[in-house]
Amino acid sequence: MWRYVGRRLVLAVPTLLGASIIVFAMVHLAPGDPIAAILPVDASKEQIEDIKKVYGFDKPLPVQYLKWLGRVVQGDLGKSIATRRAVILDVRDSLANSLVLALSSSVLAFGAGIALGLLAAFRQGRALDKIASAMAVIGVSVPHYWAGIILIIIFSVQLGWLPAMGASSDGGLVGYLRHMTLPTIALALIPLGVIARVTRSAALDILNQEFVLALRAKGLAQRRVFAHVVKNAAPQIITVLGLQFGFQLGGSVLVEAVFSWPGTGYLLNLAIFQRDMPVLQGVILVLATFFVLLNLLVDVLQTYIDPRIARH
């Protein structure tokens, strides 16, 4: 078990290195200039060169990359061009906000998704199944940023119940909770649909297996059958949960932009328009690390539940 984890951890290093090279190349090859975003168009050539020097943009790309990597290894992600704050601070603050949103929307999506999926599987073909499946399809197909705008129109503009944007800590915990309600719902829609569908099909798979028939023939109560089915369907569901949680963390650029929620997605969006390369590189690297670790965690959990996987 520990050897397996160790091997996976070692394998994560080249994955992250690869990701960092791709990110570095992409942000530097895209048209636009980090300095153009922060200086007036009339700033003199000399001043532009001065600023380039301060950020090290005067060096050839491979040198820039190696220097950056050297600092990252020591835990220094550099300084934001736009705010001149240490990137690590930006990443820390935004990651905390995104984690909160990822957690709250995951709890909502996982809970409701699994419940809907199981309900649909056990009532296959009946009205309840159709309703649950329809909800799942809506969840998957409705663009969450659009849903976000609709939520704002209804709950912020028309009813005036909840704030439309930001994560203002003005009202303390209650204020923060109020601010996160709408983005949580918007962000939960897609994983809710995905999880409901996966859970339904996984549960149906198991339900159609002979051992379930045998359990039932043995006269086991429906409740106990249900428990067996859930345990057998769990590995498949957990894989999806892990991936979805990862998506929740990194894939909320649009929702965070719609709600101006100061998380990693909002920061990425800002950094792209400002060509704030140190921030872009830092955020993406941290998110990639999260993805890798999360995958590892899911694999370990799966092995724990189903020891056959470790042997493969």
Added chain:
Amino acid sequence: MTRFIGFLVVAGLSLALASGASAEGTLRIGMTAADIPYTGGQPDNGFEGFRFVGYQVYEPLINWDLTQSDKLPALVPGLAESWEVSKADPKKWIFKLRKNVKFHDGSPFNADAVVFTFESVKNKQAPHYDTYGGAQVGWRLAALKAIKKVDDFTIEIETPTVSSFVPYQVVYMLIVSPTQWGKVKDWRKFAEQPSGTGPFKVVRFVPRERLELEANRAYWDPKRMPKVDKVVLLPMPEPTTRLAALRSGQVDWIEVPPPDSIQQLKGAGFQIVTNKYPHNWGHILRLDKEPWNNKLVRKAANYAIDRVGICKNLLNDTCVPGTGVAYKGHPWFGNPKEIYEYNPAKSKELLKQAGFDGTTKRPARAVALISTSGSGQMLPLAMNELVQKNLKDVGIDVDLQPIEWNSLTQRFRAGFTGENAGVNALNISFNFVEPFSAFGRFFHSKSVPPASVNIMPFVNPESDRLLDEAEKTFDLAKQDAILAKVHELVVDEAPWIFVVHDLNPRAMTPKVKGFVPPQSWFIDLTQVSVAK
């Protein structure tokens, strides 16, 4: 399950009812900036940075009088009580400084602070040189060569050449507290605990999220004592986010509501405030290549544009037609020979004179770089499509190349060379606040890159002569008259396709009182109050 749903409903309701009432006398503003402008003295984010941070927290030696709507703001004493050019040597200016002014940190304002600030943006050797702030504002201070302390409350400014434009540049140098810098010794830290002399002081700074200002009750000018206790500035680059924030009561004031929301906002009881100000939106043309090297074609293009249509139908009256750099009624407008009204027949006639009949023989393909969004760019895609259609109607084919705003500013700097060699027009918006921004950087031969941004290039000996004369004329009325002549010449030469002037729309709740929109990019927040 039922219990769970019940729990959700209760939780939702209690969250909804625990409404976060805002503090009294707080003005909350949704800015268009993507981020909080730099608070360390010389702001970034262009003039929006000066508007909300620069001129609220700091002050220059000379202020703009932003209390009136009907005429352009005049230059009035700020941290300097008076200033004059030396009669013996017109390259020297004497500024008498205001006494008994204190920075937010309690330290006194004096000549040392002015010299300290100047060094921080102009002297690379100074230990407290601010590379970033210097790059933001250094180019605006081209006429300030050196600043010397004469005594504690007198300074002398030396200029490289005789220049009457000095006061127009001094307004951009915001005085920072040397004492506070001495405490932190780093501009980033200074930006987090800034100290100026302005009517508001920074009390809370959440990077990328909000900046909270509090009234500076020790402010030196009782007439400009803030009426609100607090101002909260929130960066909201997305127009729909700003709109939702205003409509849901999260802010009291937003900059630039989406034009198509204006009727609806008015209907819902919101105030829409607009006024003319020195903003220009048009196409800068490449003058050394076909088709724009022909003045007749340039004039034809200017007569082809339906400016009233653009402002009325597309922008809901948030702009006015632009027929020159300045608008009619501006002291620099003058009396141009051509007033470019929508006149397709005249446009076609001019094209015919230039040798194009508009059907078989049309001006060579013109390529225009435009942005998809951007500061001051208004609705660039829709507006440019109308410009393109107007030009096509008279027989000028324009190929629009939309690129992202950041790339456009970068390619504007490069001029019509290199990557831009195939381009012969560029759509970008500008301010014309002072003589250099309005004319000097575009219409003087010495501003050809890399010196400045005369990328067209517009080289005209008469324009050079007039601009040099204006710079040597210290009587402001006479100076205005000379600049009006420059403007007449520029309008006649038509080096741009003049399109519109923005009206800087703002939407506010009915509770916001006392705001006077000046003809300026800057505003005075001290006179604004928020009713309960």
